[in-house]
Amino acid sequence: MDSDLMDDIKTLEAEAGIFSSSKNREMVGLDDRMVKLLDLLIEGPPQLSVVVILDSIGLDKTAFAREAYNSSYAKHYFDCHTWIREPYPYEADQILDIIIKFLMPSSRLSEIEDKNYEMKKIILHEYLMTKQYLIVIDDVWSTDVLDVIREILPDNQNGSRVLITLTQIEMVTSFQFENGENIRLDFVPTGGRLRVTYQGWPFLILYHGSISLEENIEEVLDTPVGILWIAEGFILDNSEATAENYLEQLINGGFVEAKKRKAAGTINTCSIRSRCHPVLMSVPYMVEFISSPFMDPEVFVVLLFRNPPL
Template sequence: MDDIKSFEAEAGISSSSKSRDTVGLDDRMEELLDLLIEGPSQLSVVAILDSIGLDKTAFAGEAYNSSYVKHYFDCHAWIREPYPYEADQILDIIIKFLMPSSRLSEIEDKNYEMKKIILHEYLMTKQYLIVLDDVWSTDVLDVIREILPDNQNGSRVLITLTQIEMVTSFQFENGENIRLDFVPTGGPLRVTYQGWPFLILYHGSISLEENIEEVLDTPLGIVGFTCCKLPFCLKLCFLYLSVFPAHLEISTRQLYQLWIAEGFIPDNSEATAENYLEQLIKGGFVEAKKRKAAGTINTCSIRSRCHPVLLAVPYMVEFISSCFMDPEVFVVLLSRNPPL
């Protein structure tokens, strides 16, 4: 905590100016912030690895929105899945998030190499933080490493890893790859991926392999596990999303009215319904697609990793019934393709 206090003093942040999400830091959040702010000058990656009971998206979001991060990094971007694997598309996304909107029109017609040069020049004197939520493949890491400049100024990439098996591509200092029977202990794992320094946070006391088995042994996987921990009012609102087709861009005004009509909103207020939706977004269940100028959500969609849960759970618990759907079919499908 001393590191954070010293940074606070240097940045001129008083205790009264702290945002709510930085008050009463627990040990895990303190550790994550230290890795982001106090780590090496080299561009490095901090990875949050899936572990039972940890909502990676919310955990990363709390750090991303903290006053420490906002004051330390000159620019930052949160990029959600699904990611395109083509380098030019990922580059366009990063430019859109990091660079001033006034410059986008002059960049859009440039070729890939020129865009990369422009981005490098813009970031040359800036400390930046890029968050990639729900990384499923090392292909994304390969592209990110090629695109981002290393200005030796403490810039960071923060990622959340859903596929634990990905860590087998990482090496310890002795050159050995991480094995799934490895039991992480004693703080973050300091490893490399093709020479790129990684710091992996894993809050578990069992091996990586056992973690995978425990997640798969739960009927609904990690998304279902997290869903079960939602407050009752949010659980109802989330399960109701099963009435919408996958990948549909949902009108929030229509959604709020439906929630109210079903009796899910205690005070029948659209403001309360919007608050519930914001909590589902923060928890990683729903994605905000379009927002109005004032910041209110205009449309939203279901996160792809939540589709299997919404496909099965409402029918298993008889939350929704249909003469065209057999709950046993969904249980079989879910057991074959558990959502991680």
């Protein structure tokens, strides 16, 4: 056998050994949930897959995802990676610009920024063609962003991953089991990983609840909202009755849905209607409470008056 080829093989074997041993060292001390998440990211199927962290009770899903994202194990495995919050509105060109800005070298941005959408997508595909990449999208509220991401990202069959944290558990009803049946909210996962698909795209769901998805939603929403409002200083007279009245006004206005009421009629669990999320996202930008270099406040104003809450 050629000596150069033998040297190359030995080098590859050594690198593989280093990677394996570093993985084992890093896994020591991690809790079981983090080990499962890292395994899904690193040892899953070769095709581009989405790993989903559901909003389980007692789990800070954003911090959980960030710990995996910042681990030396993930950074060693993936050639490039980026973390973005789910952009709004779900415009494909805007999401593409965000991914390019944070994923590609800054030295190339000036030559890309004036290109049209299709050319930008081609450039991104060419850049990622030989790379294993990890993209984290935090606080996903709608399947719209999944449709855009699937269109934008190439599948190089090399183990690249998209990691998302799912805010709206109801979104899982758009996912299918291997037998083609849609997930129901009364489904009780056994814990750990769950293999499903979304329009044929492989999804790996990590859920640590021991109750049904529907019960999880109710438990998360069963929060003394009035007390939280008082603690934040929103209720000037510090009265729970005043807070309850405000909540009733939100329900009557169609912003909030009362899921359950107690025997006396007081609200037990509630949720924000999905159609109101864009409005609630736009208001902080309009009043300049928060800002982002990717969000144009004027866009929110237009969308707010074009699609007012029902």
